[in-house]
Structure formats: C-alpha cells, structure tokens
Amino acid sequence: MPELPEIELLKREIEPKIQNRTVLEFKIRNHKLRWPVPDHLPKTIVNQTILKCSRRGKYLLFHFKHGVQIIHLGMSGSLRFIRDESPGKHDHLEWIFNESIILRMNDPRKFGAVLWHDLENDGKLYDNKVFKNLGLEPFSTELTDQYLHKKLSNKKKSIKQVLLDGHIIVGVGNIYSSESLFKSRINPLTPASELSMKNCSEIITSIREALCDSIDSGGSTIRNYVNTNGESGNYMKNYASVYGRNGLPCNVCNSKIIKIKQNGRSTYYCPICQNLDKKRSSNLNI
Ligand SMILES: [Zn+2]
Structure with missing residues (x-):
C-alpha cells in the first residue's frame, strides 16, 4: 500500500510536470473505484489548468x-507518466496534458478514489468528508509533545493501533x-494512555526520522508501489530495522525480531529493546 512518503514523493515528482498545465482530456475507462468516479469530471476539468x-x-x-x-x-494504485x-x-483513468505528458492511474484492486471538491458549492476543502477524521500532519508545528500526550491520555488502545488509525497523527501507516x-x-x-511526555517526544522524533x-x-518497496517512472523505492532495504524482519536478528541487541497481529495488522518489534517491563535506557544508541 502506498504510504505517506510515497505520496509525498509522487507529489514532488508530478507537480513540476503538470503545474500550470491545462488538461486537454480526462479519460475514465472504469468508474468503479472505492467510490464511483464522478461522471461530470471530464467536463469539469477539461480545458482547466x-x-x-x-x-x-x-x-x-x-x-x-x-x-x-x-x-x-x-491498496494497490499507482500514477505513472x-x-x-x-x-x-x-x-x-488518464489525464492528458499534451502528446508527451499523459498521467495514467492503474489500480488492480480498485480501492483507490478520484473525487471532486467544488470550491463554490462544497464548502471548505478540509471540511470534505474524506479529511474530517484525519489527525495532524507528522511535520506540522502543531504536533508537539504536549499535544500528543494530551491526546493519548484517554486512549486505552495500544500505541501501535492509535498511531495506525491516523486520528491523532495522519499517515504514519503500518511500516x-x-x-x-x-x-x-x-x-x-x-x-x-500509559506513555510519558518523554515517550511522546521520542515517538514524534522517531516518526519524523522514519518518514x-x-x-x-525513494519510499518503501512494499507491494507494488512504483514511482511515476516505474522504479521502486529503497526504504525497506536501507532503513527498516524491524518491519518484515521477523526471525532475523535485531540490529541493536541481536535478539530475534517478533511478528504479532494487532487488530488484523502485522506488527514487528524486538522483545528485548522494546520490552514492556524493561526500564528503558535513554542512552541506548539506535
Ligand atoms: Zn533488540
């Protein structure tokens, strides 16, 4: 599944090629994505910049x-020139800007979506239903140790599940x-709710570093994510310490990485470095 870094990379790659360009044609070959692609879209965006x-x-x-x-x-969508x-x-779907700039959306599992928010009739953009439950952006200056600590204080669910649901911090994802x-x-x-202010500070720093x-x-290589040139990213190969490494030695203590299921999703961790009862050493250099 494309995660936040992949979408950020896509944005950075796509924007210089299509910014200030006019859509000459928008082709819908299949409306049936997660939500139906609106029929009016070709009419609405063709000849618009x-x-x-x-x-x-x-x-x-x-x-x-x-x-x-x-x-x-x-789960499986990609955009490619x-x-x-x-x-x-x-x-x-296809956005055609000119003969040499054609952006195509491929999505084998059809869980993707392409929607339209009309600025005149649909209200403020971030009031759109798809954005309503999204937490703060991970790099937002509003995301502070105090903010996270307060938001977690009444959450009985595990920290992994809370991070994954995206209601406090958006886009952290499973990896x-x-x-x-x-x-x-x-x-x-x-x-x-058991995490300390110091834990919250460490989590924010670690999320930002990982992202x-x-x-x-260039993003992760999970599933079939490819950038718009068809190349896959290197995150998993170069940086992943636990994700996808069950049974392999921890880079820090050499114990075997464990995989468990939380709410149906895989979680990977080191039982020694991340021992529930162990007093955590702030000097441990990971
Ligand atoms: Zn370890």
Missing part, C-alpha cells in the same frame, strides 16, 4: 481555480509505526 498539487495525509490533491481533484491510491502505451486491464516504536524503544502493545529516511530513499 492545474494551479498546484498538494498532499493531505495519503491524499494527493490537484488544485484548479474552481475546485480540487482528490486522489487516493488505495506514459508514452504511447495502450491501456491495460487495470488502467482506469512506520513499527519502525518509529522500535526507534523509541516502546513496546507496540503499551496502552497509549524523512523513507522520503530520502
């Missing part, structure tokens, strides 16, 4: 003067929640 791209959580946004196209890649390639079975808890030496089963590492290395 994309002013900028942005990202909110894992949503990629194309801003036009009269509205915003909201794009989510779901193509040249003269006939569409395959899972190529559902980076495991990785940031390892960096913070916090057991993923710890009830969120930056991933963005710098």
